Amino acid sequence: MTSVDTRPAGVAGDRARPRTAARPGRPGGLLSRARGGLPTLVFLAPMLVVFGVFSWLPIGRAVVMSFQRTNLVADPVFVGVANFQQVFADPLLWTAVQNTAYFAALALVFGYPIPLVAAVLMSEVRKMRGLFSALAYLPVVVPPVVAVLLWKLFYDAGEDGVFNTILGWVGLGPFAWLQESDIVMPALVLEATWAAAGGTVIIYLAALTGVDPSLYEAAEIDGGGVWRKVWHITLPQLRGILLVTFILQIIGTVQVFLEPFLFTDGGPANRTLTLLLLIYRYAFTNSLGGDYGAAAALSLMLAVVLTAFSVLYFRLTRSWSNA
Amino acid sequence: MTTSRAAASVAAAALAVAGLAACSDDEPDDGRTHLTVTIDAGLEQAAIDAFDKRVEQFEDANPDIDVETQEYTWTAGTFTAQLAGGTLPDVFVVPFTDGRGLIERGQIADIGDLTADLPYRDDYNPNVAAAGEDAEGDLWAIPISAYGQGLHYNRSLFEAAGLDPDAPPATWEEVRAAADAIAEETGEAGYAVMTNDNTGGWILTTVVNALGGRTDDGDGNATIDTPAMRQALGDLRAMRWEDESMGDNFLYDWGTINQDFASGRIGMYVSGGGNYGNLFTQNALDPDDYGLTILPLADDPNAGVLGGGTLAAVSPNAEPDEQAAAVKWIDFYYMEKLTVQEAAVADAEVKAESGQPVGAPELPVFDKAAYDEAQTWIAEYVNVPVDQMSHYTDHVFDQPLLNEPAVATQEVYGILDTVVQTVLTEEDADIDALLDTAQAEAQAAIDAAV
Numbered sequence: 001m002t003s004v005d006t007r008p009a010g011v012a013g014d015r016a017r018p019r020t021a022a023r024p025g026r027p028g029g030l031l032s033r034a035r036g037g038l039p040t041l042v043f044l045a046p047m048l049v050v051f052g053v054f055s056w057l058p059i060g061r062a063v064v065m066s067f068q069r070t071n072l073v074a075d076p077v078f079v080g081v082a083n084f085q086q087v088f089a090d091p092l093l094w095t096a097v098q099n100t101a102y103f104a105a106l107a108l109v110f111g112y113p114i115p116l117v118a119a120v121l122m123s124e125v126r127k128m129r130g131l132f133s134a135l136a137y138l139p140v141v142v143p144p145v146v147a148v149l150l151w152k153l154f155y156d157a158g159e160d161g162v163f164n165t166i167l168g169w170v171g172l173g174p175f176a177w178l179q180e181s182d183i184v185m186p187a188l189v190l191e192a193t194w195a196a197a198g199g200t201v202i203i204y205l206a207a208l209t210g211v212d213p214s215l216y217e218a219a220e221i222d223g224g225g226v227w228r229k230v231w232h233i234t235l236p237q238l239r240g241i242l243l244v245t246f247i248l249q250i251i252g253t254v255q256v257f258l259e260p261f262l263f264t265d266g267g268p269a270n271r272t273l274t275l276l277l278l279i280y281r282y283a284f285t286n287s288l289g290g291d292y293g294a295a296a297a298l299s300l301m302l303a304v305v306l307t308a309f310s311v312l313y314f315r316l317t318r319s320w321s322n323a
Numbered sequence: 324m325t326t327s328r329a330a331a332s333v334a335a336a337a338l339a340v341a342g343l344a345a346c347s348d349d350e351p352d353d354g355r356t357h358l359t360v361t362i363d364a365g366l367e368q369a370a371i372d373a374f375d376k377r378v379e380q381f382e383d384a385n386p387d388i389d390v391e392t393q394e395y396t397w398t399a400g401t402f403t404a405q406l407a408g409g410t411l412p413d414v415f416v417v418p419f420t421d422g423r424g425l426i427e428r429g430q431i432a433d434i435g436d437l438t439a440d441l442p443y444r445d446d447y448n449p450n451v452a453a454a455g456e457d458a459e460g461d462l463w464a465i466p467i468s469a470y471g472q473g474l475h476y477n478r479s480l481f482e483a484a485g486l487d488p489d490a491p492p493a494t495w496e497e498v499r500a501a502a503d504a505i506a507e508e509t510g511e512a513g514y515a516v517m518t519n520d521n522t523g524g525w526i527l528t529t530v531v532n533a534l535g536g537r538t539d540d541g542d543g544n545a546t547i548d549t550p551a552m553r554q555a556l557g558d559l560r561a562m563r564w565e566d567e568s569m570g571d572n573f574l575y576d577w578g579t580i581n582q583d584f585a586s587g588r589i590g591m592y593v594s595g596g597g598n599y600g601n602l603f604t605q606n607a608l609d610p611d612d613y614g615l616t617i618l619p620l621a622d623d624p625n626a627g628v629l630g631g632g633t634l635a636a637v638s639p640n641a642e643p644d645e646q647a648a649a650v651k652w653i654d655f656y657y658m659e660k661l662t663v664q665e666a667a668v669a670d671a672e673v674k675a676e677s678g679q680p681v682g683a684p685e686l687p688v689f690d691k692a693a694y695d696e697a698q699t700w701i702a703e704y705v706n707v708p709v710d711q712m713s714h715y716t717d718h719v720f721d722q723p724l725l726n727e728p729a730v731a732t733q734e735v736y737g738i739l740d741t742v743v744q745t746v747l748t749e750e751d752a753d754i755d756a757l758l759d760t761a762q763a764e765a766q767a768a769i770d771a772a773v
Contacts, residue, residue, distance in 0.1 A: 072407035073430045073639065157571035179573050179748055265519045267574050268748035269741055284400040285521070285737050290407070 066296035083297035093298070095270050096278040102185055103274060104253040111193040112249055116242070118197065119204030120230055133205060137198035144195060148262040151191045152178075155263075178264055181271040188259040188272060196252075200245055204238065211237040243317050251306055275302055355389045358648045359412040360656070363605070364394040370604045373677040380669070381655050388648045399521050399733050406430060413641045414649045416467070419454035419632045420732040426456075426463045432637040435461025437650040443662050446689045450726065455634045465650075467657035469632035469686040471724055472529045473596035473715050474498070476614040480590045484508040491616040491714055495534075495558060498591060498619065502568040505590035512570025513590040514562055515583070516743065519576040523743040524736025526593050528629060530555040532725050535623030538735055538765070539728050543773050545735070545765035548758040556746050556754050564750050573747040582606050593618065595631070596715055599683040599707055610707070615684070616714035617722060627723035630686060661688065664700045671704035682707045684716045691720060734768035
């Protein structure tokens with residue numbers, strides 16, 4: 001399959017032209033009218049500066065730092081790959097990898113289908129769709145720290161905790177939601193799903209509006225029920241969005257930090273220690289100056305793995321998304 | 324078209340310049356030295372007012388210095404981030420355990436020449452001064468307070484459980500029995516411990532010290548896997564799983580355990596003897612509920628009470644004039660009330676007027692005579708329930724005071740956090756295996772630090 005270049009012909013043509021031709025004032029030059037001229041550059045410059053200073057520079061700095069020993073106050077010392085060796089030798093790395101994979105898997109099983117189901121159901125609703133959309137999106141509006149503090153009350157392990165009270169009505173519990181090693185991670189996933197699902201629901205709802213209604217009408221004429229319409233029309237029509245949200249879900253959940261940090265600080269006994277929390281610990285647990293080199297090294301390793309995974313994923317699914 | 328493009332370019336350039344200008348340092352050039360000092364985060368308004376009044380007094384006495392306040396509470400994680408990011412105030416406080424490390428790494432300003440001129444420089448208890456001195460004996464960070472660990476207890480819960488609040492536990496067996504009674508009779512946690520943010524290791528080390536153990540031998544060897552540590556963890560396990568007297572929260576840090584204790588959800592916990600100030604000003608403790616006693620010490624010649632303290636330090640980014648102003652502030656705000664009667668009275672007066680606690684127990688940074696004398700200066704302003712703390716204040720000076728481990732302190736505390744959490748959350752936790760692992764990890768941390 002060949003990819004389709006959708007850019008204007010002039011832009012594509014510039015790419016093929018020898019670099020020496022790209023002079024200011026000439027067609028194809030940086031300040032050419034075809035590229036918007038000086039105003040474009042002036043408007044673009046602040047964004048480039050901000051993006052460069054606050055995104056690319058720190059990323060570049062982190063890459064350099066992963067080969068240094070530094071406390072960010074005294075002069076750094078280059079230590080080769082020692083930081084990477086140190087990270088690999090840390091037994092907590094594998095604990096963090098397992099915990100992160102567990103969180104990502106749970107979030108995938110529960111967090112990925114729920115927004116889709118919710119969006120499909122809401123799209124079927126004729127009345128008060130706006131209200132349902134607002135209710136679904138409301139958790140996204142709540143500041144994450146506030147949400148976690150709220151859920152801490154829900155998860156109170158005492159008999160008078162919100163969830164324990166509710167479960168007590170049917171003779172269950174009480175459960176030590178955040179204290180028991182077996183249920184603490186599902187508890188975190190539950191809150192994370194609640195907090196994030198609304199955004200994905202809105203994306204799916206927007207995508208559903210792009211599905212040609214005549215397809216559903218045709219299906220109804222052919223006697224197709226709701227399930228067949230969803231399976232044969234909705235899901236194929238949303239395929240492109242589903243593939244993107246899938247990879248975003250994986251990338252997002254592998255980088256989970258807020259919930260384990262605020263709910264449990266990685267406890268109990270490192271059962272919710274995730275990769276990002278381990279990076280944080282490398283950098284900040286020692287009040288005398290963190291091990292920023294190890295933190296940068298693990299960050300870099302995570303970025304490389306996620307990048308490789310993303311590239312592989314899009315290569316494998318390219319035929320699905322374009323079919 | 325050309326005109327509109329040019330106008331757009333000018334507008335964009337103006338916006339960019341305005342944006343950059345907004346990033347610039349807006350410290351006014353009024354000829355005064357601008358100093359940012361620390362105020363505790365989360366204070367009640369009365370405490371903030373009292374602090375502001377002290378700032379006014381300082382500025383009146385030093386018209387060439389302009390003081391601004393910045394909320395700050397030391398925690399291991401946030402301090403490191405602020406230190407690396409250069410966002411610490413000019414004057415900030417750190418625990419004794421961090422003093423030597425910060426000095427060796429040049430992470431605080433060298434104010435040795437300035438502190439040498441302080442009139443009480445040579446009056447410090449040498450053990451206390453050492454926390455803020457470099458290898459040459461120059462004082463880079465000024466010790467402003469010291470504490471010994473104590474057992475805080477809730478008198479109301481004691482009464483509800485049929486216990487005598489005027490006869491608090493004097494042995495660890497009595498602590499366990501009292502915790503059991505409180506949990507049984509009130510449904511609240513009889514005894515709770517911190518476990519998060521390195522505090523689990525801090526409190527475990529405290530109890531191990533009280534039982535006669537240490538977490539290192541002072542010569543670079545970790546001593547985690549010891550009988551005292553086994554006993555401390557065994558007691559915790561018994562209270563958690565046999566007596567079920569430790570409540571249902573096993574992820575406390577210093578802030579959250581203070582919160583739950585002040586709200587009457589905890590019968591007893593171990594923390595610094597000077598905690599009353601935080602409990603009252605930041606957690607609305609009812610003074611009638613409060614009781615403080617000394618830590619029970621085992622019948623062992625090595626048993627002692629873990630002590631610590633607070634150093635005031637100056638940011639490495641402070642200019643010389645700011646460093647001089649910083650030392651003046653530290654002297655005025657933290658030290659004069661310990662050394663000058665007039666200042667002690669002024670400080671106590673402001674606090675008492677605004678309903679802030681006066682007279683909460685501390686340990687002396689100089690000697691006991693100086694401490695006792697300072698207490699007499701402010702006697703008429705004391706408003707804390709001193710009688711309810713007498714079991715502590717009457718006996719703490721008789722207890723051997725032990726310093727916190729000097730090397731890799733926070734790392735070892737962090738390693739022990741996991742041990743404590745495991746014992747409290749896994750009924751079948753293998754203490755032998757936990758200590759074996761923790762011993763190796765602590766040794767590695769110490770080796771890396773020396």
